Amino acid sequence: MWSGVWNGLTLHVRHLTEQDLPAIESVQRAVIDELTESAHYQALTTGEFQKLLADRTIIGAYRDEDLIAFRALLIPPIDAEHLGRDIGYPEHSLERIIYQEVTNVHPSFRGYRLQQHLGHLLMEAFSQDVRFDLVCATVAPFNIPSLKDKFALGLRIGALKPKYGGKWRYIFMRELHTGWHGDGLVTSVEMADTARQVRLLQDGWYGTGMREIDGTWYIDYEKQA
Known part of the structure; x- marks a missing residue:
């Protein structure tokens, strides 16, 4: 998906798969451990991560063999809280809306603007996705x-x-x-x-x-x- 140097970090960014799940959850744990009040963080469950992986809507940045950040979009259910209704989107087209979901950056790599970099890569990838x-x-x-x-x-x-x-x-x-x-x-x-x-x-x-x-x-x- 993308390989190169970003703010001094040599990275390989790609769509994540089921094999990356332990690394994903490890990054999430590191983020939670650094929070002063973890109750303010909405952690994703293993099942929620598995849905993102199955839908191919989550990408991650690897530095050497270590996952240091990930960002995801979510294919949402068509329910009463659907954001498309809030902006007046046609009812018959709600299934063509995707949501910005979670971003996690390992605490050791804050300050490199990885969230923004992954966000741009994710938006670029989905601009080619005819589903949404x-x-x-x-x-x-x-x-x-x-x-x-x-x-x-x-x-x-x-x-x-x-x-x-x-x-x-x-x-x-x-x-x-x-x-x-x-x-x-x-x-x-x-x-x-x-x-x-x-x-x-x-x-x-x-x-x-x-x-x-x-x-x-x-x-x-x-x-x-």
Whole structure:
């Protein structure tokens, strides 16, 4: 899939298989062990990893013989919480949506921007996959690292709604086979101003970026060109 030098690391990135499962779970354990409050981390089960492996939606970066990072997309069930419904996607096309799922980087290799590198490789791979047309993801407001990651991968905010028991979440989206361009007429809204963001999104605006001004975070909104 990809081999080369990334920020000084010589890596081989490929789709992972069932044989990689012990290494995958080892990386996840290392990530959990480094957390101060592991309850805030949603660990995947062996069965969940096996589904990602069977669907060929998980890639990993090997350094020599060691797996040091992995990132995955998820083929979701068509259920009541499906993100496609949140952005008004046609019901008959929900099966053509895939989700951003988990990313783990071994604690010894933080700071190399491996999450972003794997994200770009994964998006590039699935832009050639005829099974899917759209990638979606949810991010909590003020989860700054995750918001930056989604914008860096070309996703935009298509909705802001209560999810998962009433918690507010941005619904991100990106077409896999066609481009999207904003009109360049940017309206910036404080991230804390939920009501105004909801109104803009309902009126056909999209969140296309973020910025920090004097310690306050803003989301940039545009309409389609």
